[in-house]
Amino acid sequence: xxxxxxxxxxxxxxxxxxxxxxxxxxxxxxxxxxxxxxxxxxxxxxxxxxxxxxxxxxxxxxxxxxxxxxxxxxxxxxxxxxxxxxxxxxxxxxxxxxxxxxxxxxxxxxxxxxxxxxxxxxxxxxxxxxxxxxxxxxxxxxxxxxxxxxxxxxxxxxxxxxxxxxxxxxxxxxxxxxxxxxxxxxxxxxxxxxxxxxxxxxxxxxxxxxxxxxxxxxxxxxxxxxxxxxxxxxxxxxxxxxxxxxxxxxxxxxxxxxxxxxxxxxxxxxxxxxxxxxxxxxxxxxxxxxxxxxxxxxxxxx
Numbered sequence: 001x002x003x004x005x006x007x008x009x010x011x012x013x014x015x016x017x018x019x020x021x022x023x024x025x026x027x028x029x030x031x032x033x034x035x036x037x038x039x040x041x042x043x044x045x046x047x048x049x050x051x052x053x054x055x056x057x058x059x060x061x062x063x064x065x066x067x068x069x070x071x072x073x074x075x076x077x078x079x080x081x082x083x084x085x086x087x088x089x090x091x092x093x094x095x096x097x098x099x100x101x102x103x104x105x106x107x108x109x110x111x112x113x114x115x116x117x118x119x120x121x122x123x124x125x126x127x128x129x130x131x132x133x134x135x136x137x138x139x140x141x142x143x144x145x146x147x148x149x150x151x152x153x154x155x156x157x158x159x160x161x162x163x164x165x166x167x168x169x170x171x172x173x174x175x176x177x178x179x180x181x182x183x184x185x186x187x188x189x190x191x192x193x194x195x196x197x198x199x200x201x202x203x204x205x206x207x208x209x210x211x212x213x214x215x216x217x218x219x220x221x222x223x224x225x226x227x228x229x230x231x232x233x234x235x236x237x238x239x240x241x242x243x244x245x246x247x248x249x250x251x252x253x254x255x256x257x258x259x260x261x262x263x264x265x266x267x268x269x270x271x272x273x274x275x276x277x278x279x280x281x282x283x284x285x286x287x288x289x290x291x292x293x294x295x296x297x298x299x300x301x302x
Contacts (some may be wrong), residue, residue, distance in 0.1 A: 025153045028132045031142070037066065037124060050075060060084050068125070070094040070170040073107065077172050078115050087117040091124055099176055100183070103231050106213055107172050136166045167243040169236030174214050177239035180227025180246050183219055191221045196252065196275050198268040200232060205263035209233070216268035218242070223280065224249050234265050241269055252276035 004017035013020050034049030036042055048056075050071050063079050065072045068090030080086040080106035088095070088111075095111065095118070096104040111118065134141060144164055151157035167179035200206035200214040214231035216238075228242035245254065255275025260266050 020126065026245050027149045027153070028147070029146075030133055032133055032137050035256070039066075039124065053079075063087070064089065068092070068097065068118070068120070068272065069098070070168070071113075073170060075173050076116055077111065077114070080111075080114055085115075085117075085276075087119060089119050089122050089124070091122060093121045096170065096176060098182075099170075099178065100229055103176055103215075103217075103229055106174060106231050107170075107176060110173065136168070138166065138168055141166050150157065152161075165243055165247040167239045169239055174211070174233050175235040176229070176231050177235035178227070178229045179227070179239055179243045181219060182227060182229070186219055186221070186226050188287055190259045191258060193219050193221055193226060194279075195219050196272045196279075198271045198275070200265065200268065202271065203268050205265045205267065206232070208263060209265075211265070216272060218252055218255075218276070220252050220276065223253065223276070225250050225252060230268075233263055238266055238269075241266060253280070 001022075002016045002019060002021065006014050006016040008026075009015040009020060012024075013022050014026065015021075034051045036047060036049070053075055059082055060079070061084065063084045063086045065076045065086065068088045071263075072088060072090075073095055076086045076088050088151040090097070094101060094104050095108045108118070134145065141164070144166070145161045148157070148159045148164075149159055151159055165179060167177060169175055169177040181189070181191070181193075183193055183195055195217060197215050197217045199212075200216075201212040203212075206212050206214070211233050214235075216232075216234075217229045219226040219228070225242075225246050227246070228239070230238060230242075233256045241255075244250070252273050252278055254273065256277055258270065258273075259268045265288065
């Protein structure tokens with residue numbers, strides 16, 4: 001092991017404090033670290049990050065969270081439920097800016113009901129970040145990329161991290177989970193995206209669990225699955241089904257053809273598949289189907 005500041009000195013060597021090491025394959029595995037935005041005066045106070053916040057041995061009476069993304073939202077709700085008075089500063093007009101607005105709105109309403117104070121659309125000093133880390137800052141993404149590194153380095157694989165389908169879940173209550181493209185991203189990419197939304201109030205298990213404030217939303221292009229968003233207390237456990245389908249080129253209609261146990265919230269996927277199949281009927285197909293049933297009914301009565 002060589003410890004020190006390193007740099008690539010050629011396509012086959014790396015220099016670490018004056019020592020030159022040769023390699024056949026190299027991996028830059030930096031991991032992630034919390035960084036503080038360059039807000040004037042911040043360096044002079046004893047601020048906390050997501051890495052140090054849970055080292056506290058005494059509950060802070062008040063807590064200000066800068067950033068209402070997944071990590072900021074999780075920390076905010078956790079300490080609010082511990083008993084801290086929590087305020088979130090967020091530059092976007094709503095929490096969880098990457099999520100669909102109506103998905104984020106459900107969590108935002110819950111935060112308001114729980115007494116978390118939100119300051120949205122505030123102006124902060126610009127932050128520019130530049131490093132080699134993936135845009136997916138998740139432990140499961142790091143694990144998946146490490147597996148690719150091992151396969152490519154030791155077994156002459158040719159897999160690419162860019163080909164991975166990475167789901168994520170925000171562990172708030174209710175939770176938000178997502179995989180694939182959002183509707184806006186699909187439209188910006190020129191995709192003819194169509195969206196199917198199943199409200200949890202239409203799912204029997206959600207009604208039984210009093211967990212009806214949420215939905216399962218599926219995006220597709222002519223029957224090809226593009227992405228999925230869900231809001232539910234069980235979102236993190238359920239997103240794997242959509243992730244599997246997206247990884248293997250699944251179609252919304254396949255959710256309908258898959259038997260889901262009853263009563264479970266995962267039935268929302270089957271309901272989405274049913275709705276897709278109904279919308280997939282062309283006028284011509286619908287007419288022929290209607291004629292077929294009229295003919296079979298007439299034939300059975302003769």
